[in-house]
Amino acid sequence: MSTIKDVAEAAGVSIATVSRALHGLPRVSEATRQRVLTIAADLQYVASPSAAGLASGQTMAVGVVAPFINRWFFAAVVHSAEELLRAAGYDLLLYSLGTDADERRRAFSGNVLRKRVDAVLVLGLQPTPEEVAALSSAGGPVAIVGVAVPGWASVRIDDEAAARTAVRHLVDLGHRRIGYIGGEPHDPLHSAAPADRLRGYREELRAAGIAPDQQLEAVGGFTVRGGMDAMDALLALADPPTAVFAASDEMAMAAIHVARRTGMQVPGDISVIGIDNQEMSELFDLTTVAQPVDAQGVLAAELLLGALSEPNRPRPSVTVPTSLIVRGSTAPL
Amino acid sequence: MSTIKDVAEAAGVSIATVSRALHGLPRVSEATRQRVLTIAADLQYVASPSAAGLASGQTMAVGVVAPFINRWFFAAVVHSAEELLRAAGYDLLLYSLGTDADERRRAFSGNVLRKRVDAVLVLGLQPTPEEVAALSSAGGPVAIVGVAVPGWASVRIDDEAAARTAVRHLVDLGHRRIGYIGGEPHDPLHSAAPADRLRGYREELRAAGIAPDQQLEAVGGFTVRGGMDAMDALLALADPPTAVFAASDEMAMAAIHVARRTGMQVPGDISVIGIDNQEMSELFDLTTVAQPVDAQGVLAAELLLGALSEPNRPRPSVTVPTSLIVRGSTAPL
DNA sequence: CTGAAAGCGCTTACAG
DNA sequence: CTGAAAGCGCTTACAG
CATH class of the missing domain: 3.40.50.2300 (Response regulator)
Structure with a gap:
């Protein structure tokens, strides 16, 4: 484990010169720089991050x-x-x-x-x-x-706009009863996206003349498990949705799974859209709002x-x- | 940004004593230790990792x-x-x-x-x-x-045994023509698991009296995309497999997707098994060898x-x- | 129980 | 172009 001193001695220069040469600083002759570089490589010298950090800040x-x-x-x-x-x-x-x-x-x-x-x-x-x-x-x-x-x-991304795009797509297809699967209402992490996406969902419904219905807003917590539970809840409604917008692809895929398990056809009986466009989404033939x-x-x-x-x-x-x-x-x- | 010196001065002790107190070392009176701890907390003191690292190694x-x-x-x-x-x-x-x-x-x-x-x-x-x-x-x-x-x-995990378990399951179901979707033949990362899983696949086939067939071994590279391509290749075979063992759940899910897209029923027309048991696998109703x-x-x-x-x-x-x-x-x- | 001091391995003005 | 030296903020024998 060589130190800057080893390099300096081998090169016949001071440690200050070694430091300068290694950092490409001026005030070192090209010949000296080359010699130092070669010797440092030979010795497999790497500056100690602790020492360098302490000295340089x-x-x-x-x-x-x-x-x-x-x-x-x-x-x-x-x-x-x-x-x-x-x-x-x-x-x-x-x-x-x-x-x-x-x-x-x-x-x-x-x-x-x-x-x-x-x-x-x-x-x-x-x-x-x-x-x-x-x-x-x-x-x-x-x-x-x-x-x-x-x-x-x-x-x-503009989370609100992404959510509106998703809901708009469902509205354009003629859906009026549109469920939402989102994050926790009291997210301990204070993630930003969930709230914006929920807002976008509600806004776009209103823009389409549809009154948001709290019953249609389910908690999925951005996990597969949570998405399944949320979909279960939505399908158990007296007046279940004909389409569901999930705030992540993972929850959307979970929703599709639950719908199919219940014997429903997707999209025949119910449409599902997500946000993300992750690798897996293609496997579910999932319509989604892609984010780069x-x-x-x-x-x-x-x-x-x-x-x-x-x-x-x-x-x-x-x-x-x-x-x-x-x-x-x-x-x- | 307080240093150990600030704490020492405020506590009226030397920096050596502060260091000892903070590290819970012996040779510090309980009273002193408490005082130092309190003051350090007040000052929001955190030792510099660079300095500590340099000094302690x-x-x-x-x-x-x-x-x-x-x-x-x-x-x-x-x-x-x-x-x-x-x-x-x-x-x-x-x-x-x-x-x-x-x-x-x-x-x-x-x-x-x-x-x-x-x-x-x-x-x-x-x-x-x-x-x-x-x-x-x-x-x-x-x-x-x-x-x-x-x-x-x-x-x-015992990768070879896991692979044998998967193949054994397919053999027990009566399958004889079993495809494999695995890693790259010349993996630049030299990952360990792929080779062991391939070996397990071949071994279990032999144990069941089935001669391994190179044509049935497809490259999926442990990605969704690769898994899809591999399944395409297997299904295009003159004598395609009736069951496929994929070395990861992700590739297995990709295989199921491709089979269905081709109009086949899973597991009616072809069985698929993976390794992992990740969160998504339940959504595909995927049979798999779970690893903790x-x-x-x-x-x-x-x-x-x-x-x-x-x-x-x-x-x-x-x-x-x-x-x-x-x-x-x-x-x- | 406590402190003075050496030393960790660098970087960086400062001189020359 | 180069070196001697200070200093970064700690830890750790060593004394007492």
């Missing part, structure tokens, strides 16, 4: 804060953001919060992240004003995916890297477009 | 090396391992390798991880002997999920923490059981 790490890493959207975004971040020399520190409020407080307190990372990427969480203040005071730039936060760079997930990860990484290199640059708020993908799970009433 | 971080973080198995294992690791005070550094050979070499070189993390958790990769040597020489303990490596703690994914993540974390606290303890190799889950995608010939 930079950790060269980015914290990724998400509710769950094992959910399609978050995993996909992290995956596509990682490549850029790593190429820029940053390591990724993972903080998946689960539903633990304490864990969340810790991650957002700023004190933990402040000394560990240079920047933070927040996924799918709606931070409270206190959390925004705490994380912002940590000093480093923050980028957030899924919701716009003043002062932070953000990337998201790779693009969101890449954009978030780019915004973060931009903020890191130009701290005073304004922090953009980017909205990426969604698009209706009509497959076979929806049909005219 | 411990990073309090664990590196997670996996091919893809956005695949069901890896995401689920990371998720369940994270909780324990974090509770023990370790941060998680994510290294997802993709298919980039250079990136893989870097992660496995030992030099990168050595100075960044105290231990490494490898997921679903079959390291070469050189990689084992390199990572082992880094000094810290390594745990690996998905394959046994001498000298490393490991957690896995949470347990694997938890066990891997425990083995790693155990090795961290007792470096000389032997490194166990744990095999967790799989079980056949019979649903509705398989039927007698």
Whole structure:
């Protein structure tokens, strides 16, 4: 495990020169730089991140804060953001919060992240004003995916518009009794998307002259299990819906499964539409509103890297477009 | 952003005493300890990981090396391992390798991880002997999920046995012409499971007196897209299979979709079985060999923490059981 | 029980 | 173009 001193001795220069050469700084002769580079490679020298971080004040790490890493959207975004971040020399520190409020407080307190990372990427969480203040005071730039936060760079889809697109599609097919499968009413994670999607659902119904009916709004919690339970509840209604809009593809697929298990035809007896367009959706022949997930990860990484290199640059708020993908799970009433 | 000096001054003690008090070390009076703790909390003091790491030689971080973080198995294992690791005070550094050979070499070189993390958790990769040597020489303990490596703690299922269970189920139903959908023949990631599952498939066929037929072995690459293509190929055979064993649920679901799209009934015309038992599988009424994914993540974390606290303890190799889950995608010939 | 001091391995003005 | 030296914020023997 060689240190900078080993490299310096082998090269016959000071450790300061080694440091400069390795960082591509000026004030090192080309000949010296080459010699140092060669020797460093020979010795398999890698600077100690702890020492470099202590001396420079930079950790060269980015914290990724998400509710769950094992959910399609978050995993996909992290995956596509990682490549850029790593190429820029940053390591990724993972903080998946689960539903633990304490864990969340810790991650957002700023004190933990402040000394560990240079920047933070927040996924799918709606931070409270206190959390925004705490994380912002940590000093480093923050980028957030899924919701716009003043002062932070953000990337998201227009959740309300996406929901309206989905409902509009069902309305256009002649449906009037349209169910909704969404998130928890009191989401401990304060995710942003669910509330916007619910609002979009209601708005588009109203725009079509349909009065929203609370009975038609079921809780799916963005899980397969929850989606099944929600669909069970909707089908048990005295006056069940003829179409269902689920706020995620996973819940939509669960809904289709439940409908079929009950002996109903999809879309013959009931139409189902989701949001996401994930890999599996094609297998269910699911009509859905597609959101570009790779693009969101890449954009978030780019915004973060931009903020890191130009701290005073304004922090953009980017909205990426969604698009209706009509497959076979929806049909005219 | 308070430092240990701020705490020391406020408490009227030396920084050495603050450090001891905060770490729960002996040789600090209870009264002093309490005072320091209170003041540290007031000041929201958190020790700088860089400084602590440089001084102590411990990073309090664990590196997670996996091919893809956005695949069901890896995401689920990371998720369940994270909780324990974090509770023990370790941060998680994510290294997802993709298919980039250079990136893989870097992660496995030992030099990168050595100075960044105290231990490494490898997921679903079959390291070469050189990689084992390199990572082992880094000094810290390594745990690996998905394959046994001498000298490393490991957690896995018996992939060959799981495959045999799946094939045996089909054979018991009377099938003789059984297709296989598996990984790439020349997997750049050297994943371990695919080869073992293929071997199990062939072995069980032989045990049933059936000669393996290369034509029935299709490449699905563990993706939905690949699974669909593989099934297309199998169904296009002059003498197509009456049953298909896919090495993952995702590929199995893709196979079912393709069969149905072709107008076939599942399981009426063709039976399909997978491995995993992930959340979605119930939606496809998929018969599968279940593997306990949470347990694997938890066990891997425990083995790693155990090795961290007792470096000389032997490194166990744990095999967790799989079980056949019979649903509705398989039927007698 | 407590403190002074060395040292961890770098980066970065400052001199030359 | 290069080096000596200070300093980053801790931990940890060593004294007392």
